[in-house]
Amino acid sequence: MSHTISTRAKQVDRRPMTFMESLYIPAILKGLRITLGHIFKKKATINYPEVQRPFSSTFRGLHILNRDEEGRERCTACGLCALSCPAEAITMESAERKPGEEMLYREEKYAANYEINMLRCIFCGLCEEACPKDAIYLTQTFAPSNFDRKGFIYKKDDLLIPFPAETTQKIETK
Amino acid sequence: MFLLSLSLSLVIEKVILISVILGGSLGIAMYSTWAERKVAAVMQDRRGPNRAGPFGLFQPLADGLKLFMKEEIIPTLSSKFLFVLGPSLAMLMALMSSAVIPWGPDIVTSNGTISLQVADINIGVLFIFGVVSLGVYGIMLGAWASNNKFSLLSGLRAASQAISYELAMGISLIALVMMTGSLSMREIVDGQHGFWQDGYFSWNFFKQPLGFLIFIVCSFAELNRAPFDMAECESELIGGYHTEFSSMKLGFYLFAEYINMFVSSVILSSLFFGGYNYPGMDWVALHVPPILFSLIGVGVLLGKAIGFILFFMFIRWTLPRFRYDQLMNLGWKSLIPLALVNMLITGAVILWLNK
Amino acid sequence: MDIQQLVFWTISLIMIGCAIGVIMSRNPIKSVLFLIMTFFTISAHYVMMNAQFLAIVNIIVYAGAIMVLFLFVIMLMNLNADTEPQKNTLVQFAGVISGGVLLLVFIAALKSSFAGIENQNINLQQASDIGLIKNLGQMLFTKYVFPFEIACVLFLSAMVGAVVLGKKEKELGQTSEL
Numbered sequence: 001m002s003h004t005i006s007t008r009a010k011q012v013d014r015r016p017m018t019f020m021e022s023l024y025i026p027a028i029l030k031g032l033r034i035t036l037g038h039i040f041k042k043k044a045t046i047n048y049p050e051v052q053r054p055f056s057s058t059f060r061g062l063h064i065l066n067r068d069e070e071g072r073e074r075c076t077a078c079g080l081c082a083l084s085c086p087a088e089a090i091t092m093e094s095a096e097r098k099p100g101e102e103m104l105y106r107e108e109k110y111a112a113n114y115e116i117n118m119l120r121c122i123f124c125g126l127c128e129e130a131c132p133k134d135a136i137y138l139t140q141t142f143a144p145s146n147f148d149r150k151g152f153i154y155k156k157d158d159l160l161i162p163f164p165a166e167t168t169q170k171i172e173t174k
Numbered sequence: 175m176f177l178l179s180l181s182l183s184l185v186i187e188k189v190i191l192i193s194v195i196l197g198g199s200l201g202i203a204m205y206s207t208w209a210e211r212k213v214a215a216v217m218q219d220r221r222g223p224n225r226a227g228p229f230g231l232f233q234p235l236a237d238g239l240k241l242f243m244k245e246e247i248i249p250t251l252s253s254k255f256l257f258v259l260g261p262s263l264a265m266l267m268a269l270m271s272s273a274v275i276p277w278g279p280d281i282v283t284s285n286g287t288i289s290l291q292v293a294d295i296n297i298g299v300l301f302i303f304g305v306v307s308l309g310v311y312g313i314m315l316g317a318w319a320s321n322n323k324f325s326l327l328s329g330l331r332a333a334s335q336a337i338s339y340e341l342a343m344g345i346s347l348i349a350l351v352m353m354t355g356s357l358s359m360r361e362i363v364d365g366q367h368g369f370w371q372d373g374y375f376s377w378n379f380f381k382q383p384l385g386f387l388i389f390i391v392c393s394f395a396e397l398n399r400a401p402f403d404m405a406e407c408e409s410e411l412i413g414g415y416h417t418e419f420s421s422m423k424l425g426f427y428l429f430a431e432y433i434n435m436f437v438s439s440v441i442l443s444s445l446f447f448g449g450y451n452y453p454g455m456d457w458v459a460l461h462v463p464p465i466l467f468s469l470i471g472v473g474v475l476l477g478k479a480i481g482f483i484l485f486f487m488f489i490r491w492t493l494p495r496f497r498y499d500q501l502m503n504l505g506w507k508s509l510i511p512l513a514l515v516n517m518l519i520t521g522a523v524i525l526w527l528n529k
Numbered sequence: 530m531d532i533q534q535l536v537f538w539t540i541s542l543i544m545i546g547c548a549i550g551v552i553m554s555r556n557p558i559k560s561v562l563f564l565i566m567t568f569f570t571i572s573a574h575y576v577m578m579n580a581q582f583l584a585i586v587n588i589i590v591y592a593g594a595i596m597v598l599f600l601f602v603i604m605l606m607n608l609n610a611d612t613e614p615q616k617n618t619l620v621q622f623a624g625v626i627s628g629g630v631l632l633l634v635f636i637a638a639l640k641s642s643f644a645g646i647e648n649q650n651i652n653l654q655q656a657s658d659i660g661l662i663k664n665l666g667q668m669l670f671t672k673y674v675f676p677f678e679i680a681c682v683l684f685l686s687a688m689v690g691a692v693v694l695g696k697k698e699k700e701l702g703q704t705s706e707l
Contacts, residue, residue, distance in 0.1 A: 032489075034492070036488075038219055039217060296663075304588040326604060329604070330604065333597050333601055
């Protein structure tokens with residue numbers, strides 16, 4: 001007999017049609033009843049731009065680079081995120097903090113460049129897990145579409161959350 | 175010899191009537207495309223077109239514009255004249271059969287009567303048959319001229335299907351014609367006056383239920399619509415006869431299908447569902463002005479036709495496609511004998527009633 | 530020349546042109562299309578003679594069914610202009626003779642029918658209504674009922690013959706299996 005992988009596999013019934021079946025009409029009416037029923041069912045579609053389906057609380061979307069309470073970058077360019085990334089989407093270059101830049105960077109070392117390739121990223125969240133400084137987080141948004149591949153390589157400017165307003169003022173007053 | 179003495183007023187009257195009918199059927203065909211997508215969506219728990227205008231009502235205009243803007247492609251090795259002739263013929267034949275349909279009761283004014291029928295020829299039913307049988311040329315020529323094997327196969331399928339189902343269609347109509355005693359569409363419709371006459375329903379549907387069933391199945395086949403859309407069966411033949419067509423030539427083919435659907439809906443309602451007749455029409459005729467009475471008749475006919483269009487769509491989005499051998503078996507081994515039996519029974523009943 | 534004659538001559542010219550096209554065109558598909566056009570012009574002549582039934586039946590049967598089958602077969606056979614076989618002189622000679630004889634028969638038939646019109650003085654009014662479906666049906670089932678029935682039997686026998694031809698192959702296939 002047949003060797004099937006799934007237990008749900010069903011043998012095709014190849015018996016010739018009975019007289020009632022060969023009339024087609026009962027079967028047609030049955031089909032019409034089903035489609036008629038579907039007219040009154042709730043639509044599965046969501047009117048997207050007007051109505052948005054909420055993400056689940058564990059949704060992992062676009063990354064951000066976090067700042068601490070004083071508005072300084074938390075990232076110290078240790079490279080653990082890049083190391084943990086299974087898709088090898090993260091690259092960075094580190095730089096040493098100059099005197100007078102304490103307002104900008106929390107640690108003595110910081111990321112001069114920080115890039116995530118959103119086409120490679122699989123949004124697994126391992127970078128978030130790996131970060132010892134709580135610097136990288138995955139948010140509840142996703143990468144918008146783009147015309148070329150370059151647009152999907154997010155630079156540090158795209159990832160860093162904006163300066164808090166008070167910090168901006170402090171720097172300007174200096 | 176027939177007389178070519180045409181008065182100017184008659185010519186103007188007919189020209190206006192023809193333009194209104196053509197415009198109307200084009201408009202209805204346009205919105206049938208919208209309705210088809212909406213019906214399909216509703217049956218599959220979707221929303222359908224809803225972006226262009228309120229409820230997506232401008233969608234047909236957008237589609238038409240898109241088709242106009244597309245690049246016109248004529249395959250190098252195709253027969254160019256026939257390639258263009260195919261869609262034109264399809265469109266022409268689709269529009270032609272509306273000529274013999276009585277769209278409403280005559281408008282009786284003090285200056286004379288205005289007939290709401292382009293040509294009341296005494297062989298109206300046969301005229302429709304002739305046009306339907308020619309309709310397949312549009313598909314066949316376009317398919318052959320494409321110089322594409324899939325198109326050719328689809329053209330052959332379309333032709334054999336049309337020829338096979340024409341027979342059953344014709345025989346089922348003979349029973350109806352035997353009852354009415356006329357081939358004129360006007361007389362067939364007038365024979366179904368009102369709704370209840372002489373102790374029985376006057377609509378032919380109640381006198382010829384089997385004939386109606388055969389006729390409607392055959393119309394599905396003649397229209398090349400699901401479940402009989404073998405000619406454009408995309409899982410086997412890519413796009414069927416319009417694989418090689420682009421731009422407005424493709425649009426003509428698609429549009430011709432919808433015009434055909436509208437016209438055959440009108441024919442179905444005229445032949446079997448009383449056309450412009452409705453219950454209580456005699457009372458209405460006494461109480462409203464004649465122009466309004468005629469317009470109500472037109473409205474009733476259009477209402478029935480739209481009902482049939484929705485039914486065509488309903489069936490299309492419910493049933494899977496027939497296999498080709500099933501299609502031929504159904505046509506030759508079931509419908510034709512059934513139609514013959516129906517004809518014999520009708521003849522016997524007519525003889526028995528007249529005795 | 531009144532409008533009726535104008536229409537008559539126009540249709541006739543188109544008809545003869547298409548008929549010549551049938552035999553002159555080298556592509557068989559074009560030939561069939563010319564033939565369909567010829568049928569249409571013949572139908573137009575029927576309409577001119579107030580024989581609407583004949584006109585429409587001509588279109589349904591010939592243009593709508595038989596020519597579709599012709600097209601069908603020709604499309605399947607994939608005939609091209611260059612695959613046309615070379616005909617030898619004998620065949621051409623036979624063709625000319627048989628065509629000439631056919632022409633003679635046509636001319637003789639036309640002549641005798643003209644003679645009939647002159648001699649019998651047919652009532653034109655009655656003659657013009659004969660093509661209408663009611664009169665035609667009455668004639669067919671009273672005066673010409675015997676030829677009509679004979680034609681029916683002929684068609685029936687043709688149909689039976691087709692069925693037999695179709696069945697024979699199946700039986701052969703079964704025997705070969707045994």
